[in-house]
Amino acid sequence: MTVSSEASSTFLSRLGEDVFQAFHHTVFTSILGSAFVPRVARRALLLAGGAHAESGVGLGFSLSGSPRNLNIASGVYINGGVSIEAIAPVTIGTDTAIGMQVLIITSHHEIDESGAWTAEATGRPVTIGKRVWIGGRATILPGAVIEDDVVVAAGAVVAGRLESHGVYGGVPAKRIRELTPRTGV
Template sequence: MTELDKLAAGDWYDFKDAGVAAQKARAARLCQEFNAIGATDSVAQTAKAREILGAAGTNLSMQANFNCDNGRNIHVGNNFLSNYNLTILDIAPVTIGDNVMIGPNVDIYTVNHPLTAKGRRDALAKGFPVKIGNDVWIGGKVTITPGVTIGNNVVVAAGAVVTHDVPDNVVVAGVPAKVIKTLTE
């Protein structure tokens, strides 16, 4: 099994492997091109975003700066809006539903490393998918950690660190994020 095969299978892999590095280098180049376009040419910026992402629905709006590990593992639905400085470490799949708004300076991580010093010295990593439902608003400076699923109709308050799954129809806040309100419509 190659390191990319291990990564795809959800196993521990060597993140310094040439195949993994090439995947990240491609993403870095495309993100640099996206970020260089700037807001003055939204048509070109949207076209470049579509080149980076694995899939995107209608009404895609992404602001620079945007950075990712792969890009092809990111799938966003219709009416997706991200503000400035979004980072998605998409070594594993990141699936984002329809009508999702992401505030500035948000980080979404799918990669984790061993707790053992030896495992970290051996350059091991493992990916855990992140799923974000429909009608979600993620406030500024939120961090979403590997393996988290966020339900539908959720508000994640600014500054929250989401370390566990979030049910539908709630507001979560804090470090770590906890449900602070149920939403009814």
């Protein structure tokens, strides 16, 4: 292959990626998050894209990655401006509420001992349990697990595992208060 044909192949490959990304952004951000699209239609659009969505999403919703990696249970409330990057699976349990402008990230870049990072992202799944409340502008980092019956304070940055029956806040999020376990749930 000549230099010219290699450059042409690279150009066409990148052009194809850009066209796909533009289509994906238009469908799963511009249309899906539009105020002109009712919540039930947003849910239908997610389902058509391959997501498992028993609940709809709010205005200004943004999805990058694969809709097939998104699992939203019943009774979930997703407020406005929420962004989910579903490079790896994102699971949201029943009766969970996600506040405005929450960011859920699944892509991760490995960093070696010298501080060099890999350009290629790998996915780490995010799991959000049942009856979780996540305050506005919280950030959920790749690989995070939020167990059932947890409150995440507004603006918190969640990494690792948040254990059940607690309130977490700060950067990084730490347990700041105990919650009494519910009975009969």
